[in-house]
Amino acid sequence: MDLHDFYYDLPEELIAQDPLSDRSSSRLMVLDKNTGAIEHRIFRDITEYLKPGDCLVINDTKVIPAxxxxxxxxxxxxxxxxxxxxxxxxxxxxxxxxxxxxxxxxxxxxxxxxxxxxxxxxxxxxxxxxxxxxxxxxxxxxxxxxxGQMPLPPYITHKLQDKNRYQTVYAKHEGSAAAPTAGLHFTKELLKQIEDMGVKIARVTLHVGLGTFRPVKVENILDHHMHSEFYQVDKEAADIINKTKADGGRVIAVGTTSTRTLESVADENGHIPVKSGWT
Structure with missing residues (x-):
């Protein structure tokens, strides 16, 4: 895969510089993988795409002012x-x-x-x-x-007024140099609504590291060196995920950091063990 295959136009004026007062009011793009159809929704509408028996995997790392x-x-x-x-x-x-x-x-x-x-x-x-x-x-x-200051992405030029806005509402274990951004849009109320629907929530930890700040400098992205990041999956999370799979439910990873954690620990049969280490 070549780097230029991933080029696209992103107008600077469309990059939000300040967070919304209501996290769940952010935009949500939904891509139907079967038809290719795209919908533009509000993040809180994510409940319409979840169903009882699903499992949502979130990363509970906490950003340090690094x-x-x-x-x-x-x-x-x-x-x-x-x-x-x-x-x-x-x-x-x-x-x-x-x-x-x-x-x-x-x-x-x-x-x-x-x-x-x-x-x-x-x-x-x-x-x-x-x-x-x-x-x-x-x-x-x-x-x-x-x-210390929060190490914001280079495309964010405004000064962060509230450190807590660069944390997820479920951030717990300190160690990240950057936020697991896909999770920033959840509120405590939205998470409760999701759980009340019958969706299980599994909490894993992956500390976001240097790789998130390093640009890809090689044309063939398979030659790009990915830095290791520390992860931890405890028994509670592993049990929730494995039971969901055994019962025929969907396991939905929130963002790339949760995905990387699952990819790092899963065995050849897709079973998730209790494990910690480096990706």
Missing amino acids: RLIGEKEGTGAAIEVLLLKRLEDRQDTWEVLVKPGKKCKVGAKIVFGGGKLKGEIIDIVEEGNRLIQFTYDGIFEEILDEL
Whole structure:
């Protein structure tokens, strides 16, 4: 498959820069896979396409304010740091994306928030990413919540006024560098309405990582390197999904992150095990 096969015209004026006050009032495009017919609806109309016995799979990851703006110690040069992945064996060390990279060689020190948080580049790893070791007083998550910004997609140019609007209403497990955007349009009321219809909801976790910010630079998309993302499917979610399939119901994944989770864990028979790991 060639990259140019996916080109299409997207007028800038049609890119919404600010979220609607009512999440479920966003637009919904429905494609009938059998006829190719397209309908334009409102998101809350999704209930018309669900039925009792279905299972909706949602990603309950929570976005962290992973974008930090600091100054290089000694020169005052502005440095942008995007937190990608916390090292499991070194909780004060993260794999990050830095801009501009040429100013951040091993040994470079970066100051954030007037010194509330400091970091030192200790290694350069795959694709030019850096490992940064942080020093701070207090609780890292609280400092990050104060100093960090939500890393919005590059086509969103307006400043985010409310951090919660870049979270799903069911966000629970912190770790994503970006939101699982397909889920942003659900409200708690809509989810309850869906459950009251007899639709089961299975919650899985996939932390959205670097891949969502990386452009595809190869012409043959099969040559594109997909970054790994951490996922977790617990027993409750696995049981719901497997029972739905056994009973002849439909399993409907909300967005690409839920889909990637299911594709990563399913065996050759489509059975979903209890599992965690990297895609």
